[in-house]
Amino acid sequence: MTERPLLSLDEHLCFAVYACARETMRLYRSFLEPHGLTFPQYMVLVALYELGACTVKALGERLYLDSGTLTPLLKRMQESGLVDRRRDADDERKMCVSLTEKGRALREELGAVPDCVKDQIHDLRDEEIVELRAGVRSLLERIHRANESLSVE
Secondary structure, eight states, X not given: XXXXXXXXXXXXXXHHHHHHHHHHHHHHHHHHGGGTOOHHHHHHXXXXXXXXXXXXXXXXXXXXXXXXXHHHHHHHHHHTTSEEEEEOSSXXXXXXXXXXXXXXXXXXXXXXXXXXXXXXXXXXXXXXXXXXXXXXXXXXXXXXXXXXXXXXX
């Protein structure tokens, strides 16, 4: 077997995705900080606006986050009055999460955030956003399937 040379940083797809995600979160930060939100908290709110009240497990699946990451995040959001966490009345093993009035009230203000971010990325056309989102979503699903197949024993 011949040894393959190590790819350069710019040749690694993982680096491009990682750096893009970090820069995206950094850009969002300036629009989220006035609301006292971090990027992960914003994603939780967006998911809850979409899903409504749900189990922590369902929220984690939607956000591709494990409970070890999501639980402390939700605890901080509960402390700041954005979400409520309660045990499921029918199955106490399940934790349910829902938006509080304060969390719901942010929805309209946060609706402007994607356009504010887009305005900062000069010459980004709507068609490009659709293409990029579809490509990244496809990659995400493929990587998720690969990770699931690796974790099955």
